[in-house]
Amino acid sequence: MQQYAKAAKELLDNVAKLTIRQDGAPRPPAPIILQASSSAEAPRPYVPIELRVSQFKQELLASRINLDDLRRLAYQGIPDRDGLRAMTWKLLLGYLPPDPSEWDELLARKRTEYLLFCEDLIVDPKKKKQKLQQLQQQQELQQSQQGSSSSNASEAANSSSTSNTAGDPLSQPSSSSSTYQHSLNSSRDNSSNSNSNSSSSRSVDDPLSGNAQLKADVPEDHPLSLQSTSTWHTYFKDNEIMEQIDRDVMRTHPDMHFFSGDTEEAEQHRREMKRCLFMFAKLNPGLRYIQGMNELLAPVYYMFKTDPDTTSARYAEADSFYCFVDLISEFRDHFCQQLDNSSSGIKATISKLVELLHVHDPQLAEHIEKNKV
Numbered sequence: 001m002q003q004y005a006k007a008a009k010e011l012l013d014n015v016a017k018l019t020i021r022q023d024g025a026p027r028p029p030a031p032i033i034l035q036a037s038s039s040a041e042a043p044r045p046y047v048p049i050e051l052r053v054s055q056f057k058q059e060l061l062a063s064r065i066n067l068d069d070l071r072r073l074a075y076q077g078i079p080d081r082d083g084l085r086a087m088t089w090k091l092l093l094g095y096l097p098p099d100p101s102e103w104d105e106l107l108a109r110k111r112t113e114y115l116l117f118c119e120d121l122i123v124d125p126k127k128k129k130q131k132l133q134q135l136q137q138q139q140e141l142q143q144s145q146q147g148s149s150s151s152n153a154s155e156a157a158n159s160s161s162t163s164n165t166a167g168d169p170l171s172q173p174s175s176s177s178s179t180y181q182h183s184l185n186s187s188r189d190n191s192s193n194s195n196s197n198s199s200s201s202r203s204v205d206d207p208l209s210g211n212a213q214l215k216a217d218v219p220e221d222h223p224l225s226l227q228s229t230s231t232w233h234t235y236f237k238d239n240e241i242m243e244q245i246d247r248d249v250m251r252t253h254p255d256m257h258f259f260s261g262d263t264e265e266a267e268q269h270r271r272e273m274k275r276c277l278f279m280f281a282k283l284n285p286g287l288r289y290i291q292g293m294n295e296l297l298a299p300v301y302y303m304f305k306t307d308p309d310t311t312s313a314r315y316a317e318a319d320s321f322y323c324f325v326d327l328i329s330e331f332r333d334h335f336c337q338q339l340d341n342s343s344s345g346i347k348a349t350i351s352k353l354v355e356l357l358h359v360h361d362p363q364l365a366e367h368i369e370k371n372k373v
C-alpha cells in the first residue's frame with residue numbers, strides 16, 4: 001500500500017513540474033515505468049484519463065511533433081477521445097510528416113492520387129465501350145456541324161454571285177448558251193460522281209487501300225480474346241483477384257456489425273475495403289493479394305472511418321490504403337512464399353518468436369508446442 005501511495009505522490013509531483021519545450025509549449029511528463037521485480041509484479045501507477053488526453057493534445061499541437069515522445073506516450077495506450085487514435089496512427093505509421101504545416105498539401109495530393117489509381121486500374125469493358133461510343137458520337141456531331149457551316153457558307157457565296165450577275169445585263173447568257181452550259185455541267189457531274197463512287201468502292205474493297213489495311217491491323221476486343229492487351233482479358237484476370245478478396249472481406253470480424261452487418265453502411269465499408277486491397281494487388285503484381293491482408297487492413301480502416309472529424313472519415317479509404325502500404329512494407333517478405341525459408345521469411349520470424357517465448361514465458365511456449373500451434 002505504501003508503494004502505491006509513493007508512486008501516486010511522484011506522479012502528482014511530476015504533473016506539477018511540467019518542463020517547457022523550446023517552442024514554448026509545456027512538455028508533458030514522461031510516463032512512469034516501474035521496474036518489474038522477480039519476487040512480485042509491480043503494478044503501473046494509475047494515470048487519470050483526462051491527464052493522458054491532455055498529454056497527447058499537447059504533443060500533437062506542437063509546431064513540430066516529436067515522434068519519439070509520441071511513441072512513448074502511445075506505448076501506454078492511446079485514449080479513444082477526439083480522434084487522437086487516428087491522428088497518432090497516421091503519424092507513427094509514417095503517413096503524415098512531423099511538420100503539421102505540410103499535412104493539408106500532402107493529404108490533398110495523396111487522396112487525389114488514390115482516386116486516379118482507381119479510375120485507371122479498375123477495368124470495366126462495358127463502361128469503356130460506352131465511353132468510346134459517346135466519343136464517336138461527339139466526333140460525328142462536330143463533323144456534321146462543320147459540314148453544315150461550310151454548306152451554308154457556299155450557299156451564301158452562290159446567292160451573292162447570282163445577285164451580281166442579275167444586275168449586270170452583259171453577264172446574262174442567251175437561252176441556247178444556257179442550255180448548252182447546263183448539259184455540259186450535267187455530264188461533268190455524272191463523270192465526277194462515277195469516279196468518286198469507283199474510288200470509294202476501291203478504297204473499301206481493295207485490299208491494297210489504306211483503310212482496309214488499317215481495319216485489318218486493329219484487332220477486335222471481345223470476351224474470348226486471349227491477348228494481353230485485351231480489355232476483357234484484363235477484366236477476367238482482375239475478377240479472379242476480386243473474388244478472393246471478397247471471400248476474405250466477408251469473413252472479417254463477423255462479430256462486428258461495422259464489417260458484417262446487412263445495412264447499407266456496412267456494405268459500403270466492405271466495398272471500400274475490397275477496393276483498397278484490390279488497388280494494392282494491382283500496384284504490387286509481384287506480391288498481389290495474400291490471404292490475411294484483410295485482417296491487417298481492418299483495424300486501420302475502422303479507426304479512420306470512425307474518426308470524429310467528418311472530412312477525415314470521408315477519405316478513410318485513401319488514408320487506410322497508404323497506411324496499409326507502409327505497414328506491409330515493414331514485413332512484406334512474410335507474405336512472399338519464395339522467401340519462406342530465408343532469414344527474412346515467415347519461418348525465421350516464428351523461430352525467433354518461439355525462442356523469446358522460451359526465455360520470457362516458458363509455460364506459454366510449452367503449451368504452444370504441446371498443442372502444435
